[in-house]
Amino acid sequence: MNLKSKIINLKLFSLYLFLSATLVACDVEIRKTDAQLGLNPQQSAGRRVYDSYCYRCHEPYSSRGKKGRTLKGVFGRQFLPQSGLPANDPQVGDIIRYGRNMMPSFGQELTPQQIQDLLAYLHTL
Numbered sequence: 367m368n369l370k371s372k373i374i375n376l377k378l379f380s381l382y383l384f385l386s387a388t389l390v391a392c393d394v395e396i397r398k399t400d401a402q403l404g405l406n407p408q409q410s411a412g413r414r415v416y417d418s419y420c421y422r423c424h425e426p427y428s429s430r431g432k433k434g435r436t437l438k439g440v441f442g443r444q445f446l447p448q449s450g451l452p453a454n455d456p457q458v459g460d461i462i463r464y465g466r467n468m469m470p471s472f473g474q475e476l477t478p479q480q481i482q483d484l485l486a487y488l489h490t491l
């Protein structure tokens with residue numbers, strides 16, 4: 367390897383270090399594919415509903431809060447952290463259909479099938 371290519375390599379390496387540091391610093395999440403997450407077809411369909419209707423207010427994988435809290439681990443505990451309501455499909459389904467306080471309702475926009483898919487996806491968080 368001659369000196370010139372060593373220098374180029376070094377430059378590329380510093381660029382790589384700089385970019386990784388920037389990504390870490392900005393808390394940028396690399397979006398995983400459905401396959402990487404191990405989602406089945408229904409859960410993937412639910413993820414698309416989530417991305418269109420829920421993502422702007424709720425983080426799925428980081429605990430960062432937006433307008434609403436993170437939904438990471440939403441079915442992991444017995445009760446929902448904010449409302450204290452039971453964390454089960456009928457209850458979460460109702461919150462999605464009818465809304466709650468500042469959370470809008472989606473009963474008009476989403477079909478029952480989309481809500482089922484969404485619930486299936488929420489179970490993977």
Ligand code: HEC
Pocket residue numbers: 416419420421422423424433434435437440446447448449450451458461462466467468469470472484
């Ligand atoms: C405009 C912002 C917004 C959107 C869009 C939104 N939410 Fe919410 N969500 C909220 C807020 C704010 C709350 C807190 C409501 C309260 O005061 O109990 C909430 C609460 C919730 C809760 C209950 C949390 C708890 O601990 O009690 C669930 C579950 C939930 N949202 C799921 C969803 C799903 C699924 C979607 C997509 C269909 C969605 N939200 C879309 C703002 C939003």
